[in-house]
Structure formats: structure tokens, C-alpha cells
Amino acid sequence: MADVLRMMVEQPIPANQRNAVQALKKLGISSADATKELFVFDEFTSVVDRNVAKIGSLAMQKAIRQSDNKKQFIAVTCHFDVIEWLQPDWIFSTNDMTFSLSSKKPNITLSIYEIQTAQDKRKYWKMFSKYHYLSDSFNIAAKVFICFANDNLCGFCAALPSPLPKIKNVYREHRTVVLPDFQDVGIGHKFSNWVAEYFIKHGKRYISTTSNPALIHARCKDAKWVMKEMPKRKSKPSKSSVFN
Secondary structure, X not given: OHHHHHHHHHOOOOOOOOOOHHHHHXXXXXXXXXXXXXXXXXXXXOOOOHHHHHHHHHHHHHHHHHOOOOOEEEEOOXXXXXXXXXXXXXXXXXXXXXXXXXXXXXXXXXXXXXXOOHHHHHHHHHHHHHHOOOOOOOXXXXXEEEXXXXXXXXXXXXXXXXXXXXXXXXXXXXXXXXXXXXXXXXXXXXXXHHXXXXXXXXXXXXXXXXXXXXXXXXXXXXXXXXXXXOOOOOOOOOEEEEEO
16 A cells, blocks of 8 residues: 555646645544645545535635645545545546546535425524524524535525615525535535525515625625625624625
């Protein structure tokens, strides 16, 4: 096995691979290993749920490539189901001792449903409340939507009517939560956009105030959102924006 790894390390690996400590921790990689220029993870994803393995692999490769510290990462695994999610630059198969490239991209299909009854709203909020970054409180009068990623429950979003003196028919984002196993792959932004578009189609306006850095960053790059209040530099940043 050492000879195989030596062969793998000697292969050219693109330099545009970067730091991903948080995503790596999700898959069991320590902070010490994550700071190395080259690190090898044996039994990659073998001890986690397969859904966590896929989402975690996607989040990890994305973070490695986007951060500033150049990294080289080798995943040693017998699980073929993570290949398209990990999007490796190359693959070495010990079955036939060959190198190959991976061109297949992962597919995340989101299915979103509105929850109608107060009982179901409470039931689903109970499942998500502890993962909200600010508060576990919830207004039962809100319109509630839940999101599935590839048939796995992953997100909760609620919106409330927001009476404003000069603007009518406005809904405000009340609570948006994505389960930890599904974070860092853009689901939260796509989910909140879908909810915003739902209200726009029904003749409403949609506004949101958030201090979630990932959501702020995603919306700053999305032409559908217009910033109305700049992020604050005190304590936690917040940003008010309107969906057009």
C-alpha cells in the first residue's frame, strides 16, 4: 500500500486546492491534518452515513479549492459512491492498477413542500430548532416550507407577513435552517430563493435580515437580491435585503 501511495503522490495534482478545516472535521479529519500541505485519509467516509459521506465530500472539495492555502488531499476509500461528490482530479484504482479522470458531476435535487397545519409546523420546527444559529423561538402564524435533498429531509423555512408603513403585501423571512449534514453546498441559498420566488409569484414582496455569513455572501453575488442595509461590523454582522 505504501508503494501505491508513493505512486499517487508523485502524480501531478493541480495547485488550486485550498484549506477546508470545517468541512474536513465533518468527515473526521483533524485540524492538525487539515493544515498539512499534503494529507492522506485512509478509510475515507467508511464510518459515516452514506448521505453524510456524499454531502461532506462535496463540501470538502469545494472548500479546499476555494480557500487560500494550497493543499493536496488523497482519499483512500472502497466507496465508489463518493467519487462524483468528491470530484477528484484523478482516480487510482487498486482493482486494476490504473489511473483515470472523473468527469461526472453530483446531482442534488431539491423538493420543497408547504406545511399547512399548526401541528405539523410545530413537529418540523422541533426537528430543526436546535440548529438555528440565533434562536429556537418560532411564530406558529408563519407560512412554513420544508426541503428535501434527494429525498432526504434537509431544510426548514418560515416567513411572516411584515406590515410596513409605505409598502404593502410584504413577507419577511422568519426562520431558515439547514441540517448540519447538508450545509456548505449551497442548499440554504437555493431553498430561500425558492421561497422568495413563491411569494413574488403570489404578488408579494419578500425581505430578509440575516447574520449568517454564508447566506450574506451568497446573496451579495445573486442579482435577485438587493442589499438595503450594509452588514454591521459590531458583534455579529447582519444584512437586510430584498428579493426582486
